[in-house]
Amino acid sequence: MYNLWISQCWHDSFTYIYVSAAFLQAYKSTTNERGYTMQTVHISKMSGKLQGLHSISTNTLTNPFCIKQNKADNGGICTKCYSVSMLSTFRKNAAPALQRNSDLLARELLTDRQVPFINASIFRFSAHGELINEIHLQNLIRIAELNQGCTFALWTKRKDIVNKVLARQSKPANLILIFSNSVIDKVLTKKPLHFDKTFNNVSKEHEGQNCTGQRCIDCRACYTHGGIDTIIEAFK
Numbered sequence: 001m002y003n004l005w006i007s008q009c010w011h012d013s014f015t016y017i018y019v020s021a022a023f024l025q026a027y028k029s030t031t032n033e034r035g036y037t038m039q040t041v042h043i044s045k046m047s048g049k050l051q052g053l054h055s056i057s058t059n060t061l062t063n064p065f066c067i068k069q070n071k072a073d074n075g076g077i078c079t080k081c082y083s084v085s086m087l088s089t090f091r092k093n094a095a096p097a098l099q100r101n102s103d104l105l106a107r108e109l110l111t112d113r114q115v116p117f118i119n120a121s122i123f124r125f126s127a128h129g130e131l132i133n134e135i136h137l138q139n140l141i142r143i144a145e146l147n148q149g150c151t152f153a154l155w156t157k158r159k160d161i162v163n164k165v166l167a168r169q170s171k172p173a174n175l176i177l178i179f180s181n182s183v184i185d186k187v188l189t190k191k192p193l194h195f196d197k198t199f200n201n202v203s204k205e206h207e208g209q210n211c212t213g214q215r216c217i218d219c220r221a222c223y224t225h226g227g228i229d230t231i232i233e234a235f236k
């Protein structure tokens with residue numbers, strides 16, 4: 001009945017290990033009352049720094065933005081992306097489930113029946129992978145809208161997608177947008193339009209670190225409006 005995966009997950013300089021299980025979705029697809037197969041969103045159970053949280057992620061390896069940033073000759077955090085190296089080598093088996101999410105979330109708007117019920121107080125979007133297109137963001141917003149009891153945090157570098165979508169619709173209060181700064185050791189304190197917080201990668205000796213070594217379930221700074229809005233962590 002349950003479809004259990006062991007995977008590793010990545011966001012910027014973080015490496016996370018997670019068990020991707022039948023948390024709320026027991027199947028990759030379900031059959032509706034008319035007998036049609038309906039694809040469902042894959043939910044990952046996190047561990048490591050994100051122990052105790054769940055996530056909806058996508059496949060970094062097929063995301064054109066990620067591919068371009070990973071190959072860029074600019075020394076940015078994406079050039080050090082563990083997700084790319086892990087999914088290319090020893091975590092190849094995680095890619096199919098993430099790819100199913102890439103296909104499902106970026107192709108068309110989810111029906112309300114496809115929107116998963118999230119039985120948690122905080123939840124991570126895109127622990128793995130980046131926004132693919134406007135439809136992807138619209139679907140994440142819809143998931144937040146239909147799960148008002150949960151606070152979602154989405155990390156993204158795609159200001160262009162955020163600006164286009166949020167010019168047409170409002171951001172739900174239970175979705176916290178975190179701008180993921182790609183420049184190492186250049187802490188961004190000014191939040192871009194629509195963003196609630198910035199996330200910054202620094203080298204080990206850099207001052208002002210307020211995220212390094214913490215667990216998100218204990219800290220929750222990224223899942224709480226107000227408080228710390230400039231997150232700083234040493235990359236590994």
Ligand code: SF4
Nearest residue numbers: 211214216219221222
């Ligand atoms: S600041 Fe806190 S909640 Fe945000 S990533 Fe770091 S440990 Fe997690």
